[in-house]
Amino acid sequence: MSGHPMVAHEVRRARAWLSRAVEPGSVAMWRFVEEAGPVAAAAALRAGAAPPAVQALAGARVGEDTSIDDLARAERCGARLVVPEDDEWPVQALHCLTVASAREAPDAAVDRTLSLVPPLALWVRGERPLAEVVDRSVALVGARASTAYGEHVAAELAHGLAERGWTTVSGGAFGIDAAAHRGALAAGAPTVAVLACGVDRAYPASHSALFARLLDDGLLISEWPPGCAPLRHRFLVRNRLIAALTRGTVVVEAAARSGAQATAKRARDLGKQVMAVPGPVTSAMSVGCHQLLRDTERAAVLVTSATDVVAAVGRMGEGLELPAEPPARARDSLSDVARRVLDACPVRAGVPPERLAAVAGCTVVDVLRVLPALELAELVEWTGTGWRVTSTASRA
Amino acid sequence: MSGHPMVAHEVRRARAWLSRAVEPGSVAMWRFVEEAGPVAAAAALRAGAAPPAVQALAGARVGEDTSIDDLARAERCGARLVVPEDDEWPVQALHCLTVASAREAPDAAVDRTLSLVPPLALWVRGERPLAEVVDRSVALVGARASTAYGEHVAAELAHGLAERGWTTVSGGAFGIDAAAHRGALAAGAPTVAVLACGVDRAYPASHSALFARLLDDGLLISEWPPGCAPLRHRFLVRNRLIAALTRGTVVVEAAARSGAQATAKRARDLGKQVMAVPGPVTSAMSVGCHQLLRDTERAAVLVTSATDVVAAVGRMGEGLELPAEPPARARDSLSDVARRVLDACPVRAGVPPERLAAVAGCTVVDVLRVLPALELAELVEWTGTGWRVTSTASRA
Numbered sequence: 201m202s203g204h205p206m207v208a209h210e211v212r213r214a215r216a217w218l219s220r221a222v223e224p225g226s227v228a229m230w231r232f233v234e235e236a237g238p239v240a241a242a243a244a245l246r247a248g249a250a251p252p253a254v255q256a257l258a259g260a261r262v263g264e265d266t267s268i269d270d271l272a273r274a275e276r277c278g279a280r281l282v283v284p285e286d287d288e289w290p291v292q293a294l295h296c297l298t299v300a301s302a303r304e305a306p307d308a309a310v311d312r313t314l315s316l317v318p319p320l321a322l323w324v325r326g327e328r329p330l331a332e333v334v335d336r337s338v339a340l341v342g343a344r345a346s347t348a349y350g351e352h353v354a355a356e357l358a359h360g361l362a363e364r365g366w367t368t369v370s371g372g373a374f375g376i377d378a379a380a381h382r383g384a385l386a387a388g389a390p391t392v393a394v395l396a397c398g399v400d401r402a403y404p405a406s407h408s409a410l411f412a413r414l415l416d417d418g419l420l421i422s423e424w425p426p427g428c429a430p431l432r433h434r435f436l437v438r439n440r441l442i443a444a445l446t447r448g449t450v451v452v453e454a455a456a457r458s459g460a461q462a463t464a465k466r467a468r469d470l471g472k473q474v475m476a477v478p479g480p481v482t483s484a485m486s487v488g489c490h491q492l493l494r495d496t497e498r499a500a501v502l503v504t505s506a507t508d509v510v511a512a513v514g515r516m517g518e519g520l521e522l523p524a525e526p527p528a529r530a531r532d533s534l535s536d537v538a539r540r541v542l543d544a545c546p547v548r549a550g551v552p553p554e555r556l557a558a559v560a561g562c563t564v565v566d567v568l569r570v571l572p573a574l575e576l577a578e579l580v581e582w583t584g585t586g587w588r589v590t591s592t593a594s595r596a
Numbered sequence: 597m598s599g600h601p602m603v604a605h606e607v608r609r610a611r612a613w614l615s616r617a618v619e620p621g622s623v624a625m626w627r628f629v630e631e632a633g634p635v636a637a638a639a640a641l642r643a644g645a646a647p648p649a650v651q652a653l654a655g656a657r658v659g660e661d662t663s664i665d666d667l668a669r670a671e672r673c674g675a676r677l678v679v680p681e682d683d684e685w686p687v688q689a690l691h692c693l694t695v696a697s698a699r700e701a702p703d704a705a706v707d708r709t710l711s712l713v714p715p716l717a718l719w720v721r722g723e724r725p726l727a728e729v730v731d732r733s734v735a736l737v738g739a740r741a742s743t744a745y746g747e748h749v750a751a752e753l754a755h756g757l758a759e760r761g762w763t764t765v766s767g768g769a770f771g772i773d774a775a776a777h778r779g780a781l782a783a784g785a786p787t788v789a790v791l792a793c794g795v796d797r798a799y800p801a802s803h804s805a806l807f808a809r810l811l812d813d814g815l816l817i818s819e820w821p822p823g824c825a826p827l828r829h830r831f832l833v834r835n836r837l838i839a840a841l842t843r844g845t846v847v848v849e850a851a852a853r854s855g856a857q858a859t860a861k862r863a864r865d866l867g868k869q870v871m872a873v874p875g876p877v878t879s880a881m882s883v884g885c886h887q888l889l890r891d892t893e894r895a896a897v898l899v900t901s902a903t904d905v906v907a908a909v910g911r912m913g914e915g916l917e918l919p920a921e922p923p924a925r926a927r928d929s930l931s932d933v934a935r936r937v938l939d940a941c942p943v944r945a946g947v948p949p950e951r952l953a954a955v956a957g958c959t960v961v962d963v964l965r966v967l968p969a970l971e972l973a974e975l976v977e978w979t980g981t982g983w984r985v986t987s988t989a990s991r992a
Contacts, residue, residue, distance in 0.1 A: 349876055504877035
């Protein structure tokens with residue numbers, strides 16, 4: 201349970217240390233780790249040798265190292281630390297965060313942890329491989345102070361999605377979240393709760409039985425190491441992961457100006473489908489859904505059933521969230537490195553070779569070596585500011 | 597109560613005869629009456645001398661003439677026959693039907709009575725002038741088999757519209773229609789029921805008290821003369837009038853594939869705003885509303901309150917339903933005939949001078965005489981197939 205044996209222990213330990221030493225969601229920190237590598241990044245931060253702006257993000261915790269304890273504690277509760285170097289890392293799902301982080305200004309958001317940036321590592325509790333479970337998944341989110349109507353609809357949607365082979369991802373909270381998890385469980389399907397605290401903690405406490413049932417076949421996921429408390433701002437950081445891991449987000453019930461609308465906005469920013477369930481206009485818990493549906497700019501799709509949801513996430517098609525497979529023959533003739541660089545290319549905004557190297561897990565020299573062949577095969581193109589896949593490649 | 601004294605009795609009697617002799621909603625019949633004039637048209641039909649296709653529409657009833665009885669019967673119940681020649685004829689509201697009928701193929705729909713064509717005359721019961729009452733009006737329509745939720749929302753919408761100075765128009769039926777009328781009455785505002793039977797009949801019978809209250813300040817309207825029965829197909833013909841007389845149509849509750857969706861489509865075809873109220877996805881009576889809201893082509897606006905409705909009909913702006921006033925100075929310098937011809941010009945599809953003459957109530961020679969001046973003032977333009985107002989004129 202302690203991770204794939206192919207990944208060096210020092211890498212996993214470095215990322216475990218990072219997951220406690222720094223709050224996730226900072227684009228400056230993520231870039232520093234991507235560029236230096238996790239081991240060197242952790243060493244630099246411990247030595248106080250990281251660039252000042254990055255060093256400041258680690259703060260007082262750099263003197264401590266509880267990474268061995270954290271990994272052991274995870275193992276005791278049936279959890280593991282999944283790192284980007286693992287096979288089960290959800291590369292495809294999280295690609296949208298890599299693309300989004302490339303849009304952030306280089307000097308941006310040093311002081312904030314709400315950037316659309318990939319996680320440095322994920323603590324995962326449950327047996328099944330992470331990437332496989334979230335591959336065909338939809339987020340069902342909504343109010344904690346839900347109504348019986350909203351809970352009924354959330355459970356029905358999750359149940360129907362399960363029957364169609366889709367995984368429901370939610371936040372494990374009271375109300376809509378819990379109803380969604382329960383609906384999936386009732387259909388005998390895996391469901392995923394992305395938490396804002398350690399995966400060894402049941403929060404809310406009254407959900408310990410629900411989480412125990414969920415762990416039979418599903419997963420609890422968190423960016424924070426075991427024992428961490430569900431601090432208020434962590435929910436906002438966590439919400440980007442729910443949006444990123446899934447093909448689309450359904451808001452089942454939401455009050456006016458609620459967090460669910462913010463989650464929906466993030467899903468939209470990540471190129472994911474945003475959906476909302478209508479309800480009685482007399483219900484305060486449907487006001488947020490109706491606002492989403494009326495906001496033509498945000499383009500939320502009205503859904504009333506699991507069939508609607510599957511149709512809506514299906515409609516997103518290629519080109520919005522993930523580069524589709526390029527033509528088989530052109531792709532087959534590529535080297536392993538070239539293939540990884542191609543997979544690292546975003547669909548819309550072009551990114552520099554440095555970023556491609558970071559995502560593909562190779563050197564910048566490697567990237568510059570394979571790009572001409574990819575360009576010649578019309579698989580990638582230069583936008584003037586960076587590289588992206590061509591429409592030909594993403595359509596194929 | 598028997599109409600404006602300026603309109604010749606023979607004209608009113610001819611239109612009364614036509615309203616019983618032919619079913620409304622036929623474009624061929626409407627064109628024949630527009631071109632020949634009501635008196636000559638009625639005479640030709642009675643003599644069997646109308647073009648065969650038109651004559652066939654009148655059928656066996658041409659031998660009878662109960663027009664004097666019908667007008668007397670109307671007067672006895674406080675009703676009158678309003679004709680296009682009357683001042684209170686709702687020219688502006690019905691303009692959309694004139695435009696729509698111009699789009700029909702010349703040989704089209706001889707055998708059907710569901711064309712988007714203006715009425716030949718309207719039987720109106722109630723004191724207030726028709727054009728004034730429907731000037732700022734919205735249609736609230738929906739299922740007869742409504743739920744308590746739908747009735748509550750319909751009543752609240754009508755009440756809120758009344759408070760904002762808007763008249764609610766509906767069909768006087770069970771369910772949503774009745775709730776809408778009651779909501780307007782509760783606010784002490786006039787409300788209009790457009791019926792598919794004679795205005796002297798209470799249909800449904802249990803609504804006789806509702807209609808009596810409605811007549812204190814509102815109107816009952818019908819294309820059919822007193823005593824006519826609410827035949828099934830007449831409801832469909834009637835529905836186009838509800839859509840046409842109002843600035844927009846709100847569907848409050850509707851089952852899947854219901855008549856309310858058809859009404860919404862007609863409203864859309866007439867350039868009117870289509871709105872729908874969401875409801876519980878668990879309610880069969882909201883399925884039709886949700887279908888309308890999901891149909892991006894039909895572009896229904898989600899409304900949850902009277903404020904939403906007023907904002908939506910306001911957004912339609914000029915150019916879609918009515919030509920706005922041209923610049924004051926250009927207009928003030930026009931002759932009476934020129935002004936009427938300008939008012940007769942549609943906003944989108946151009947129409948031939950014959951049509952302008954029919955709508956403006958003057959001769960084709962008059963139209964051809966004033967068109968050059970209107971064109972010179974950049975108030976009208978030739979589209980290649982007909983005349984319409986310029987964007988300058990309709991924006992001003």
